[in-house]
Amino acid sequence: MHINDKSNATLYTPNAHRYDSMQYNRAGKSGVLLPAIALGLWHNFGFVDRLHNAKSILRTAFDLGITHFDLANNYGPPYGSAETNFGTILKQDFKAYRDELFIATKAGYDMWPGPYGNLGSRKYLMASIDQSLQRMGLEYVDIFYHHRPDPDTPLEETMGALDSIVKQGKALYVGISNYNAKDTQKAAELLKASKTPFILNQVNYSMLDRWIEDALLDTLTQHHLGCIAFSPLAQGMLTDRYLEGIPKTSRAAKDFTYLEAETVNSNAAKIKELHAIAVNRGQKLSQMAIAWILRQPQVASVLIGASSAAQLKENVNALNHLKFTDDELSQIDRVIGR
Ligand SMILES: NC(=O)c1ccc[n+]([C@@H]2O[C@H](COP(=O)([O-])OP(=O)(O)OC[C@H]3O[C@@H](n4cnc5c(N)ncnc54)[C@H](OP(=O)(O)O)[C@@H]3O)[C@@H](O)[C@H]2O)c1
Numbered sequence: 001m002h003i004n005d006k007s008n009a010t011l012y013t014p015n016a017h018r019y020d021s022m023q024y025n026r027a028g029k030s031g032v033l034l035p036a037i038a039l040g041l042w043h044n045f046g047f048v049d050r051l052h053n054a055k056s057i058l059r060t061a062f063d064l065g066i067t068h069f070d071l072a073n074n075y076g077p078p079y080g081s082a083e084t085n086f087g088t089i090l091k092q093d094f095k096a097y098r099d100e101l102f103i104a105t106k107a108g109y110d111m112w113p114g115p116y117g118n119l120g121s122r123k124y125l126m127a128s129i130d131q132s133l134q135r136m137g138l139e140y141v142d143i144f145y146h147h148r149p150d151p152d153t154p155l156e157e158t159m160g161a162l163d164s165i166v167k168q169g170k171a172l173y174v175g176i177s178n179y180n181a182k183d184t185q186k187a188a189e190l191l192k193a194s195k196t197p198f199i200l201n202q203v204n205y206s207m208l209d210r211w212i213e214d215a216l217l218d219t220l221t222q223h224h225l226g227c228i229a230f231s232p233l234a235q236g237m238l239t240d241r242y243l244e245g246i247p248k249t250s251r252a253a254k255d256f257t258y259l260e261a262e263t264v265n266s267n268a269a270k271i272k273e274l275h276a277i278a279v280n281r282g283q284k285l286s287q288m289a290i291a292w293i294l295r296q297p298q299v300a301s302v303l304i305g306a307s308s309a310a311q312l313k314e315n316v317n318a319l320n321h322l323k324f325t326d327d328e329l330s331q332i333d334r335v336i337g338r
Helices: 051-063 081-100 122-136 155-167 180-192 215-220 263-280 285-294 310-320 326-337
Strands: 024-026 031-037 037-040 067-072 102-107 141-146 171-175 199-202 226-230 301-302
Touching: 024 301, 031 037, 031 199, 031 301, 037 051, 037 310, 051 081, 051 310, 081 122, 102 122, 102 226, 122 141, 122 155, 141 155, 141 199, 155 171, 155 180, 171 180, 180 199, 180 215, 199 215, 226 263, 263 326, 285 301
Parallel strands: 037 067, 037 301, 067 102, 102 141, 141 171, 171 199, 199 226, 226 301
Antiparallel strands: 024 031
């Protein structure tokens, strides 16, 4: 790996052994294999962040066999800037490796002013994919997601837009995100009828939020769909980050994030207990949190965030110890409830 954090112009030669130790899992019953750990660009890749750090994280990820990068139209801040930065780095470092990458983007949250820049209309989604492709300098994305359910737009319209995006060659596959079991079922029926390559539901899942275990995982199995789990570390709470309070550089201490200091404090006791279980397993808490998610057969990939290459490396080492004893699982259940 050749990284010079001071210069964005340094030539990058990927690690020749990048595929030796990463595990790849099938997304549902599709032909797509995803790395067990994928990288999301929600935070740390916007214009407010340091481009050389973003570049170092992306290079480290690819060197570790991470082939899947997850974006959305509104990632930044400002909105769109994560896609623009990703496009810049892609052009400089990864152009020759486009066919080794599985790139995602989404639309569904607030993006531009007025009535057409949000939620799930055909008008919004068709414009948004064009904007995303332009920002990233891509001809197509590998998967395009509807980012969240829209209660007021007919699902037929939203799913129809996803189908059109595939037919126009702008995405190879489609997915949904934050859809519950019932809406996933309806989406699956519509997309099956139109023969649209629908493969994934991207959902929040961690030791601090087990909602998908109630019904969604079964629905995914019934429809041969895969799951990709986002915020697996509960935005950093399921790591060493907050064991001694709230560091100034952490997400919970920053503006414009969705992790409140109050949430960290209210989970502090649980986090300490989970940390003790991880230590007994000979693992970091972050690594145990990732391994715990990968025990679900529907989960093709755990979608992490990282503010440094070192965090990313630590997290990928979760793959060295994925098995749990029944006793460890019941200790975890006792702490987090089930
Ligand atoms: N579909 C959706 O609606 C949706 C919503 C949210 C996220 N996502 C996707 O999921 C991705 C991941 O979400 P997330 O960033 O919330 O995931 P996460 O993995 O739960 O949290 C990542 C954050 O935890 C901290 N961290 C990570 N590894 C650490 C380590 N080893 N030690 C200490 N701290 C560590 C870092 O925060 P610090 O800044 O404190 O270092 C890092 O930015 C996003 O980028 C996005 O692609 C999708």
